[in-house]
Amino acid sequence: MGKGREGRRLAPRTLGTVTFPVVGMVGGGQLARMTHEAGIPLGIRFKLLSDTAQDSAAQVAGEVVVGDYRDLDTLRRFAHGCDVITFDHEHVPTEHLRALEADGIPVRPGPDALVHAQDKGVMRARLAELGVPAPRNRIVRDPNDVAAFAREGAPGTAGGFPVVLKTVRGGYDGKGVWIVRGADDPNASEPFKAGVAVLAEEKVDFTRELAANVVRSPHGQAVAYPVVESIQVDGVCDTVIAPAPGLGEDAAVRAQELALRIAHELGVVGHLAVELFETADGGVLVNELAMRPHNSGHWSQDGAVTSQFANHVRAVLDLPLGDPRCRAPWTVMANVLGGDYPDMYAAYLHCMARDPQLKIHMYGKDVKPGRKVGHVNVYGDDLADVRERAAHAAGYLRGTVTE
Ligand code: ADP
Numbered sequence: 001m002g003k004g005r006e007g008r009r010l011a012p013r014t015l016g017t018v019t020f021p022v023v024g025m026v027g028g029g030q031l032a033r034m035t036h037e038a039g040i041p042l043g044i045r046f047k048l049l050s051d052t053a054q055d056s057a058a059q060v061a062g063e064v065v066v067g068d069y070r071d072l073d074t075l076r077r078f079a080h081g082c083d084v085i086t087f088d089h090e091h092v093p094t095e096h097l098r099a100l101e102a103d104g105i106p107v108r109p110g111p112d113a114l115v116h117a118q119d120k121g122v123m124r125a126r127l128a129e130l131g132v133p134a135p136r137n138r139i140v141r142d143p144n145d146v147a148a149f150a151r152e153g154a155p156g157t158a159g160g161f162p163v164v165l166k167t168v169r170g171g172y173d174g175k176g177v178w179i180v181r182g183a184d185d186p187n188a189s190e191p192f193k194a195g196v197a198v199l200a201e202e203k204v205d206f207t208r209e210l211a212a213n214v215v216r217s218p219h220g221q222a223v224a225y226p227v228v229e230s231i232q233v234d235g236v237c238d239t240v241i242a243p244a245p246g247l248g249e250d251a252a253v254r255a256q257e258l259a260l261r262i263a264h265e266l267g268v269v270g271h272l273a274v275e276l277f278e279t280a281d282g283g284v285l286v287n288e289l290a291m292r293p294h295n296s297g298h299w300s301q302d303g304a305v306t307s308q309f310a311n312h313v314r315a316v317l318d319l320p321l322g323d324p325r326c327r328a329p330w331t332v333m334a335n336v337l338g339g340d341y342p343d344m345y346a347a348y349l350h351c352m353a354r355d356p357q358l359k360i361h362m363y364g365k366d367v368k369p370g371r372k373v374g375h376v377n378v379y380g381d382d383l384a385d386v387r388e389r390a391a392h393a394a395g396y397l398r399g400t401v402t403e
Contacts (some may be wrong), residue, residue, distance in 0.1 A: 020042075021083040021084065021317055022046070022047055022082050023035075023039060023046050023047070023084055023316060024079055024084065025046055025061075025085075025086055025088060026049045026069050026086070026087045027049070027050070027057075027091075028048055028049075028057040028061075028064075029055065029056050030057070031088040031309075032048060032050075032056070032061075032088035033060055033363060034298075035088070035309045035313060036061055045063070046061050046062065046063070047062075047078070047081065048061040048063065048064045048065065049065050049067055049069055050066055050067075051069075056364050056365055057088070059364045069091065070092075070093060070096075075092070075099075075100060076103065082105065084106045084107075084108055084317065085100060085107045085108070086270060086292075087291075089292070090290070090291065097111035097114065098111050108269040109291045113266045113267045116289055117290055117292075119169055120167075120169075120288070121197055121199055122168075123288075124137050127262070127286055130265055132286050133283065133285050135285050135287070136201065138200050139168075140165070140199070141192075142189075146163060146165065146180060147183045149163060150180075161182050161185075162179050163179075163201070164178070164179055164180070165177070165178045165180055165187065165188075165190075165199070167198060168198070168199050175235075176191075178190055179203065204285060205279075206277035206279060206285075207279065209231070209232060210227055210230065210244050210275075211228050211296035212227050212255040212258060212259035212276060213228070213296060213297045213300075213308060214256070215270065215311040215312060215321055216260075216264070216272065217269060217319070217320075217321060218318045222264070223311065223323075225242075225300060225304065225324045226243035226324075226325070227247055227256060227276075228240050228242045228296055228297075229241045229247075230275070230295075230296045237335055239335070239390070239391070240295070240299050241330070242299045242326060242331045245383060251284075255274075255284055258274065258284070258286075262286075269315055270312045271291070271294065271297065271311065271315070272290070272291055273289070273296055274286060274289060275296070293312050294308070295335070295372075298333045299331045299332070299377055303326055303327055303331025303333075304324055304326060305322060305323035305324065305326075306324060327379065328379035328380055329381050329383075330380060330381070330383045331386070332377070332386045333375050334375060335372055336372070336373055336374040336375055336397045337372060337373065338367040338368045338369050338371040338398070339399035339400060340399050341398075341399040342366075344373070344374070344397050347397045348360070351393045351397065354392070355389050355393065357389075359376060359378070376390055377390070
C-alpha cells in the first residue's frame with residue numbers, strides 16, 4: 001500500500017499516448033470474449049491468439065492473431081507486445097508456458113499452478129498430499145486394472161462398479177468421462193484407445209454438485225464468491241443457482257475456505273473454479289479444478305458486484321480485487337444450447353417482451369444442436385420465480401419452449 005503511481009504494477013506498454021496494459025489471451029472461445037468485455041470499461045487492451053478468425057472472441061477483439069497455441073514460435077510471436085498472458089482454456093503445453101516465462105513474460109496462472117487443471121492425475125495426487133477430500137481414485141493402465149480398482153472399494157464406501165474413467169488430459173463438458181457399469185462394459189476399454197493416461201474414480205453418489213469459485217492475485221489477495229449449485233444435464237452444465245439453496249452458512253464457509261486454500265497452495269493467479277460433489281453427510285468432495293473463468297461463475301456478470309471476468313482481469317494485472325458478493329438474494333444462470341432453430345435472434349422479441357429484467361449473453365457461435373451458444377441470467381427475491389424465468393428464456397431461445 002501507499003506506493004502511489006510508481007507501485008508494484010506491471011509497467012504498461014505505450015501505444016501512441018495510450019498507456020494501458022495489453023492482456024494476451026490464449027484461446028478465442030466465449031470465456032475470452034466475456035473477459036475482453038469486462039476489460040473494456042477499464043481501458044484494458046486485449047490481444048487474442050485464436051484458432052480461427054471466426055471464433056467467439058475473435059469476432060470482437062481489437063487485435064487477433066490466428067495461430068496454433070501448440071506451436072512455441074507462434075506463442076512467442078503472439079506474446080511479443082503483451083504485458084501478461086492468460087487463457088480461455090487449459091490446453092497450452094506446460095513446457096511452452098515455461099519458455100514464455102523464461103522469455104520474461106508473466107504467465108497467469110503460471111505453469112506450476114496450471115498443470116493441476118491440465119492433468120487430472122497431477123491434480124488428484126497434489127490434492128491428496130494436501131489432505132483435500134476427493135473421490136477414491138487411481139491411475140489405471142487397462143481394463144484389468146479397472147476391475148481391480150472396482151474390487152478394492154473398501155467396505156462401507158461406494159466401492160465396486162460403477163466406476164468412472166476419465167482421460168487425465170483434454171476432457172471438457174463430460175467428453176473424456178465414461179461410466180463403467182461392470183467388467184464386461186465396453187466403456188472399460190474405450191478410454192484407453194486415446195493413448196492418454198486414464199484415471200479411475202469411485203462413482204460418487206452425490207446429493208448435488210456445487211462450485212466454490214475464488215480469485216487470487218499475484219500478491220496473494222483473494223476473494224471468494226458465494227458457493228453455487230450447478231445442475232448438469234447429460235454431463236453439460238444446464239443451470240447454476242447463486243447462492244446454493246439450503247446450503248448452511250458453516251458448510252458454505254468451509255467450501256470457500258477449501259477453495260481459498262487450494263488457490264493459495266497451488267499458487268493460482270486469476271479465477272479458480274473448484275467443482276464439488278455434496279455428499280449425504282453434508283460434506284464435499286473435490287471433483288475438478290478449472291483455472292480460468294468458468295461456466296459456474298457466469299451468474300456473477302449480472303448477480304455479483306464484481307463479475308468473475310472483471311476479477312480475473314484485475315487478478316492477472318495484480319490490481320486490487322472487486323467485491324464478489326451478490327447483488328440480489330438469488331441469481332439463476334441457464335445455459336442456452338443450440339436446438340432446431342438456427343435463428344436465435346428471432347426469439348429475442350418474445351423473450352425481451354416477456355421479461356424486461358432478463359439478461360441475455362450470446363457468444364456469436366453458429367447454432368448446432370447441443371452446443372453451448374449463450375446463457376441467460378435472471379436475479380430477484382423469489383427463487384422459484386427467478387428459476388422459471390431463466391429456464392423459460394433458455395428454453396425459448398433453444399426452441400424447446402414455444403410460448
Ligand atoms: P469435465 O472435465 O468434462 O468437466 P468432470 O470430471 O467434471 O469432467 O465430469 C463431468 C461430470 O461427470 C461431472 O460434472 C459429474 O456430473 C460426473 N462425474 C464426474 N466424476 C464423477 C464421479 N467420480 N462420480 C460421479 N459422477 C462423476
